[in-house]
């Protein structure tokens with residue numbers, strides 16, 4: 655949804671941009687091209703594996719340290735990044751939530767439901783516990799709650815006793831156990847459940863909802879007057895949080911305008927990039 659994001663953020667030469675989820679740097683690259691000359695983009699990402707690759711890629715495209723800075727941090731650390739850069743506020747803030755294609759396509763990271771690898775799922779493999787440890791330690795009751803809260807999983811109660819407290823060696827071991835625990839589901843429903851269980855575990859392992867809540871709370875005070883924020887979400891748990899935070903920001907007088915409706919990818923984009931199908935974009939504009 656590059657075009658939609660650029661319309662919402664409307665980057666202009668000389669402006670300061672924050673990309674809270676740098677990933678491959680696809681959005682950042684487009685924003686950078688529009689804020690030059692005179693602008694600067696701060697790219698944040700929690701992932702120490704992919705971030706250096708993206709930094710090198712953007713440097714090779716000619717974006718020097720003066721106009722682009724990469725920070726290996728959770729986006730909940732936004733105030734520290736702005737302080738380190740001696741930047742009081744941003745003209746635009748972007749977040750494109752979840753995991754990147756590079757992370758999913760690297761079997762060693764454990765995000766993929768199709769490629770075998772260790773059941774890890776940490777965006778920063780140097781911190782926290784892998785999904786395998788979480789599953790081994792959790793009891794069935796707590797796992798039901800986690801699957802419902804993080805993925806609205808309808809089969810949570812049936813699945814939890816087969817997964818909680820068990821030692822899963824790999825991603826495909828977990829995926830096949832989910833399928834065999836629910837033999838009566840159609841193939842589509844079964845694959846939907848596999849995806850939702852992986853999503854729920856990923857959200858828990860990376861503490862994604864509390865990072866998002868913190869980020870949403872911090873955004874208004876770190877936007878310049880008239881600054882724009884755009885957040886791209888991929889499931890209802892994320893979208894609910896963004897919708898609520900923007901509405902309460904507007905009520906509190908921090909935002910002058912917020913999106914009434916979510917913006918969705920065009921049918922052509924959904925067709926060419928199936929991972930975009932669940933994307934929802936919301937925006938808000940800081941009061942002047």
Ligand SMILES: C[S@@+](CC[C@H](N)C(=O)[O-])C[C@H]1O[C@@H](n2cnc3c(N)ncnc32)[C@H](O)[C@@H]1O
Nearest residue numbers: 675677678679680681699700701728729750754
């Ligand atoms: C969907 S990708 C972003 C793709 C990016 N917009 C692009 O154009 O390439 C999400 C990225 O955000 C990172 N991420 C997710 N949650 C984060 C958080 N709380 N703090 C920092 N980075 C985060 C992930 O590591 C991943 O690289």
